Amino acid sequence: MAKWGMVIDLEKCTGCQACSTACQMENNRLPGENYQDVLYYTEGRQPTPTLKWFPRPCMHCEEPSCMHVCPTKATYKTEDGVVLIDWDKCIGCKYCMIACPYGVRFYTDEKPLIEPNIKQVFKGDGDLSWNPPYKGPQQDPKHGVGIQPNGVVSKCTFCYHKISKAPKGTADLDESNPELVEYVPACVRTCAPKARYFGDLDNPNSQVSRLISDKQGTRLLDHTGNKPQVYYLTGGGAAGSAVPGTRSNKKA
Amino acid sequence: MNQDLRHLARDAAPAGPEDGFRRLHALGLVGLRRAACIAGSLPATMCKRCEAACPHGCIALGEDAPLLDPAACSGCGICAAACPTAALAVDGVRLPATVPAQGLVLNCERSRAATDAPLHRVACLGGIAVNDWLRLAIAAGDAPIRLIDDGACAACGNAPSHEAPWRAPLEIARRALSEAGMRADHLPEAVSPDALPNGNCPDAATGGLPIESRRRFFAGLSRSLAAAVTRAATGETLPADVPVAHGRRVGGIAALRGDETRLLLEHIARRFGQPHPRSALLPALTASAACRAHGACSRACPTAALHLETDCDDGHARLQFDAWLCVDCGACAQICPSHALEHQGRAWRPVADAPVVLATIEQSECMRCGALVATHDEEALCERCRKTENLARAGFALFNRHYGETPAAPEGP
Numbered sequence: 001m002a003k004w005g006m007v008i009d010l011e012k013c014t015g016c017q018a019c020s021t022a023c024q025m026e027n028n029r030l031p032g033e034n035y036q037d038v039l040y041y042t043e044g045r046q047p048t049p050t051l052k053w054f055p056r057p058c059m060h061c062e063e064p065s066c067m068h069v070c071p072t073k074a075t076y077k078t079e080d081g082v083v084l085i086d087w088d089k090c091i092g093c094k095y096c097m098i099a100c101p102y103g104v105r106f107y108t109d110e111k112p113l114i115e116p117n118i119k120q121v122f123k124g125d126g127d128l129s130w131n132p133p134y135k136g137p138q139q140d141p142k143h144g145v146g147i148q149p150n151g152v153v154s155k156c157t158f159c160y161h162k163i164s165k166a167p168k169g170t171a172d173l174d175e176s177n178p179e180l181v182e183y184v185p186a187c188v189r190t191c192a193p194k195a196r197y198f199g200d201l202d203n204p205n206s207q208v209s210r211l212i213s214d215k216q217g218t219r220l221l222d223h224t225g226n227k228p229q230v231y232y233l234t235g236g237g238a239a240g241s242a243v244p245g246t247r248s249n250k251k252a
Numbered sequence: 253m254n255q256d257l258r259h260l261a262r263d264a265a266p267a268g269p270e271d272g273f274r275r276l277h278a279l280g281l282v283g284l285r286r287a288a289c290i291a292g293s294l295p296a297t298m299c300k301r302c303e304a305a306c307p308h309g310c311i312a313l314g315e316d317a318p319l320l321d322p323a324a325c326s327g328c329g330i331c332a333a334a335c336p337t338a339a340l341a342v343d344g345v346r347l348p349a350t351v352p353a354q355g356l357v358l359n360c361e362r363s364r365a366a367t368d369a370p371l372h373r374v375a376c377l378g379g380i381a382v383n384d385w386l387r388l389a390i391a392a393g394d395a396p397i398r399l400i401d402d403g404a405c406a407a408c409g410n411a412p413s414h415e416a417p418w419r420a421p422l423e424i425a426r427r428a429l430s431e432a433g434m435r436a437d438h439l440p441e442a443v444s445p446d447a448l449p450n451g452n453c454p455d456a457a458t459g460g461l462p463i464e465s466r467r468r469f470f471a472g473l474s475r476s477l478a479a480a481v482t483r484a485a486t487g488e489t490l491p492a493d494v495p496v497a498h499g500r501r502v503g504g505i506a507a508l509r510g511d512e513t514r515l516l517l518e519h520i521a522r523r524f525g526q527p528h529p530r531s532a533l534l535p536a537l538t539a540s541a542a543c544r545a546h547g548a549c550s551r552a553c554p555t556a557a558l559h560l561e562t563d564c565d566d567g568h569a570r571l572q573f574d575a576w577l578c579v580d581c582g583a584c585a586q587i588c589p590s591h592a593l594e595h596q597g598r599a600w601r602p603v604a605d606a607p608v609v610l611a612t613i614e615q616s617e618c619m620r621c622g623a624l625v626a627t628h629d630e631e632a633l634c635e636r637c638r639k640t641e642n643l644a645r646a647g648f649a650l651f652n653r654h655y656g657e658t659p660a661a662p663e664g665p
Contacts, residue, residue, distance in 0.1 A: 010651065039644045054647055056640075071294055071552055071587050091293060093552040098589045103639035111623060220647050234651045 002170065003081035004158055005201035005229040006188070007208045007217055008055055012195035015040065015053035019187035019196070023057075026159060026186035028136040028147045032113030033106045035156035036187055057187065058083065058104040058156035059220065059228030066096035066105065066155075074152075081201070081229060082158050087141035090152040097153060101224045105155045108148055124150070137161040159185035163198075171206035172199040201229060276320035281327035281342055282311075284318060288339035290554045290581055292316040299581050305334035307378075307410045307417065328410045329379020330417055336579035337555070338383075338509045344375025347384050348391075355396035356388065357448060365402045365445040365453035376410050378417025383509055385425035385440055386516040397440035402453045418442070424533055427600070431531050432517050433524025510555070514576040527605075534575040534601045537584065539610035542592040544626040545569040549584035549593060558584055559607070562615070562624060569615050569626065574607040 015038050024034040036057035043050045064083045067075040074089035075096055097105045108129045112118065119130040127149040138161065139146035145161045148154045166173055166183035174197075175181050175189040188196040199206040208231070211217060217231030276282045286292060290299040291313055302311050302318050310324035311331055318331075318340075329342035348356070352370045358380070359365060361373045374380065377399055388397050405416035419442075426439045445453040517529045537558075550560040550571070557577035561570045585595040592611070614627045618634035625634040633641065 039640060039647070041644045041648055043648070052648055054644075054651070056643065069587075069589075071583060091552060093548045093587060094546070095548045095552075095587055095589060098546060098548065098635060101639065102643060103636050111621065218650060220643065220650065232647075232651065 001079045001081075001202075002168075002200040003202040003229065004060070004163060005081070005199065005208050005231065006057065006060075006158070006185075007197040007211045007231045007233060009195045009197070009211075009215075009233040010054055011233065012193045013053070013055060014193050014195075015051075015055075016192060018190050018192055019055055019057075022186040022190035023156070025134070026136065027145075027157075028130075028132045030112070030118050030130070033110060035104070035106075035154075054232065055187075056102065056104060057230060058158075059102050059226065059230045060156075060158060062227035062229060063225055065099045065101065065224070065226055069095045069099040071095065078160075080164075082160055082163070083155070084157055084160060085144035085153060085155060087144055087149055087152045087154075092151040092153060094153060101221050101226060102228075105153050106148075107153050108150050127151075158198075159187075162186075170200065171203045172197070172208070174199075174207070276311075276318060277322045280320040280322035280325055281344065282320050282325060282331065283341045283343075285339050285341075286317055288337045289317055290337060290339075290579060291318065293554050294552065294581065294583050299336065299579065301334045301336055302331040302340060306331050307412050326376070326410060328376035328417070329374075330376065330410065333379050333381035333384075333421060336509055336581075338512075342375065342379055345379035345384075347374070347380065347388060348372055351388060351392040351395055351397070353395055355392060355398065357398050357400060359400040360405070362408075363400060363402050363404060363453070365400045365451065367400070367445065367448040367451040369398075369449050369451075376408075376417065377405065378410055378421075380418060380421060381509075382421045382425045382428070383512050383516060385422060386428065386513065386520065389425070389429055389434070389440060390516065390519060394438065396438075398448070399440070399442045400445055400448070400451075400453075401442040402445055428513075428517055428529060428532060429520060431600075432521040432529040433526045434520060510557075510576045510579065528603050531600050531602050532576075533598050534603075535578045535580045535598050536575065536596040536601060537573050537578065537610060538594045538596075539571055540592045540594070541611075542590040543571060543588075543611040543613055544590050544592075545571070545611075545613040545615065546589050548587050548589055552583050552587045554581060554583065555579055558610075567615055569613040569624075570609050571611040571613070572607040573610050575601070575604075 017038055020034045020037050023029065023036050024031070027035055029035060036055060038053050038055045040051060040053045043052060060081065060083045062081075064075065064077060067077060067083060071093065072089045072091055074086045074091070075083065076086065077083050092107065094107055097103075097107065108119075122131045122133060124130045124147065128147045129150050130147065132147065136147065137145055140161060141149065143157060143160050143164075144154055145157055162183050162185060163173060166180065170180065170183075173180055173184045173188070175184045181189065185198055188198045197208050197211060199208040201208060201212075203209060211233060212231050215233045217233055219228045219231055221228075276284045300313060303313050307328065307330060308324045308326060310321040311318050312321075313319070327342055327344045329345035332338075332340035332342050332345065344361070347358075354369055357367055357369045357371045358377060359371055359373050360377050361375055385397070399418060399422065401416070405411055405418065406414045408417075411417050422440065422442060426441075429439055430436060445451040513532075514528075517532065518527070521527065521529050545560060545562065547560040547562070550556075550558040555577045557574050557579075559572045559574075561572060564570055580595075580598060582595050585593040615624045616627045616632045617623070618625050618637055619632050620637040621634060623634045623636075625632065
């Protein structure tokens, strides 16, 4: 089985948030609740502050702390290395949200970011938290895909409704390959500067594996022992400046 | 019966096919209402009351519900009497709703003890739960409720520990009734057959052990066969794909036995001029100062015995506990992220007038998003905002350090 992982090249990332928007549309998310966002950070003071950023999807950890604390085993790791939530089992206790060191889990009762509350405007049928006016993926509560029901926690699924349909043995899910383009996660497919790579971490010849070894891919908060399957490339060695903000400094 | 009880009885009645009792096994005698079973909603802290109670070891807990071995089951109903949420039921243990003026005598189907007093036979006296005794006591008024103790129960297959299975629930009911103000001579009691009007027991000569006559044996066999055939004909079986909506079930388990016990005891206590029983068999829960009002415990509680009130007028959060609703599963103590809860099993404890406030937590608004959070010693940030900030800080430090760079110092114009 594959072990899906993602590589995000911070040298290429422009912080445009296209990934967040694509995620929002693909997974029926509301503003402020999209499964992935971009964190911004200002360094230095006026008049020469530098803005830095990096995207934050779910890390789909090898040792997910969210999974270990779940009292109903609703959070689970699939054979292909993706961490998913079974909405039929989730009781909404939010313990996983406390346990996750990356803060990438969402609950339905969160404060709306914009007014009017979209959940009130497009009221959901039955258990569903809202009724999006556009068509999302097929509802699949066992894998936490579709419109989030009330009273459960949700998270990034690596677009499981897409990647699970990829042919077996695929090393790279690359949006430039017309045969595979439909199986590529929304954030990877939409990334304009092509800063994201998605593929099989277990396959040493996959593009993600080569990038991680060649360009010294790093993982966030490695000391927690969660072992994320999302790696960041920071430019490497001589090129120096790892973080996008300093890149503009060098050019100047 | 008072208003509360009728209301409770209506709530307990099956509302629809998925709420109603389904056979645990097509040929078994035990019915399960899955929506009321805790094992399905909280496998991590699985309630094993039925498995532990079954004298024949024929109930085992599967992934999300009890499983039954119909060949070993005797239909005694001891499992149903032990279930804290009344999720199990057995055909053989049905008690009358009304009690005649002379009172009621309860006996086992297999016992040959007889009396002239009105007699009601059940599959096993051990299948009579505490609440059943309380309900009978209410229905009887001043009439006596008696159980025939012919001395055979300790030797019965339903009592592997050689302790009559009806003794423990009856003792609990007796104590609860006397705490509610009932006089000792009115309590339900176990009596020998000789103490009853024209009572006798032909088995007394054989040491109390009932001899299964051939006729009784075949009658019993054909009865259960006939029941099985009826069930097969009416399709009353447990389908493999019974829908179980775990998520929506927790905190809303209906027809709680504990709540029913409270209503029954209060009804009895009012009859004796008390607002509620003096003490009752209740579990206890304590919270330490480590509580941070996460609310994980209250959301995980399968019966809503724990409730976290966050929007109190004074800006505090209060964790409330209703011991009557608690089913002793211990999920709250296990799940608490700050290990602040300590759970103690059932004991006779004084009854409080209102749900107990376990903890009062000071709250303040998160500087970033305005969400209410327990006031920590550090800055007032909610869990999510602090996590994001820490992640950003760690991330940028890592990306800089990894390639030997220090964060850029502010430069002049």
